[in-house]
Amino acid sequence: MWLRLGDGTSRRDDRYGLGVVVGCDVADLPFVRACRGLPSERVPVWFMRQAGRSLPEYRALRGEGSMLDTIARPDVATEITLQPVRRYGVDAAILYSDIVVPTHAIGFGVDIVPGVGPVVEHPFREARDLARLRPLDPEADTPYVLETVRNLVAELQVPLIAFAGAPFTMASYLVEGGPSRTHALTKSLMYGDPVLWAALLERLADLAIASITSQLDAGASAFQLFDSWAGALAPHDYERFVLPASRRVFAEVADHRADAPGIHFGVGTGELLELLAQAGADVVGVDWRVHLDDARARLGPGVAVQGNLDPAAVLAPPPVVAERVADVLDRNAGRPGHIFNLGHGVLPETDPEVLAQVVEQVHGYRPIP
Ligand code: CP3
16 A cells, blocks of 8 residues: 655555555545545544553553653654554544643753643743743754654554644643643733733744644644633633734644644633634534534534544443444534544543444444435
8 A cells, every 4th residue: 555645755555465556645534634624434533642641551661750751752652652543543643742842842841740740840920931932943952753753654554643732721831830720820911911921922832833833844744732721711811812822823834834734622612612713723622511513503614623522421331432422423413524532631541442442433433314
């Protein structure tokens, strides 16, 4: 089988052993077609946080120590990215990395503490902290990420999704110093000093742009901007304080690589869906709090959707999981432009066998004509 890869080159892959030469462009694969709102032979599926956490083979490989050290080892990061693709047969791979990698790489002083998440030694507090957010030089600062991407593109039969943290979600970690329920310090900076806030978001947008474009240049086929905590904002505040920076990320990535679709994701963003689309995304991530048919009605036909099974639903007995999966599929009812996913990341207690079942069910789905 011949595969045309993200960098435009072709490569023969005999793993299928069919001896048949099939022309195959990444743009023709179900995931990329669905991102573009085009019909495809099946509903594509992948899972946020599919790489890591719930997989025993991940835990065995990962060992102890900082996750940032594991990410910095391309051989290990490549293998971890491939594990869920092999196990589940998902339609896309997501790079094993983290949203804090660029800020860590420029020396802002951030680590990932197991069970906690990102922790910042000296949080962002004042104008002079801007100097600590210098531009990212991906080849020099994160060569290991690019090596991992190149390794993966040579191995994978499905598209690789690049990603970055969106300016608001990154600002929250940097200002709060770690995960926060209320985002109180972040919002007080945003409301109290809009000029410094805008300058901070500009720097974070620059980091996201540099990181995503470098991953795409190394061969990734699509990207996801994670604004996980944007749902903490009222729509008018999102529009005024966050949308301009996120819009610039989508615009500049599209200027760089128009062929790479972009997904815009957040949690609790039921009131923000239209604004997430306005940022320039091809695909809007929908969490489980909004029915997919409602989300589609609000977004209109020009935008694809990704989601939206409750990550906790897969912990239920198999018949209940099957019913829930069917409900998500039926709400989309076979319309083009749906990528099946969870409404947020895989929970650590998830049984991988159940996710494999979900993939099988999604792939077997045929809408009633
Ligand atoms: O599918 C994947 O796993 C791809 C890689 C990936 C990770 N983090 C690996 C990871 C991606 C895309 C992320 C993005 C990320 N990181 C987000 C956005 C997505 C989301 O969930 O909203 C956020 C908010 C972070 C910050 C972060 N990193 C958190 C909140 C945590 C969890 C802390 C914990 O241990 O519960 C992390 C750590 C992390 N990132 C793990 C993995 C596999 C688990 C830690 C480990 O295995 O050591």
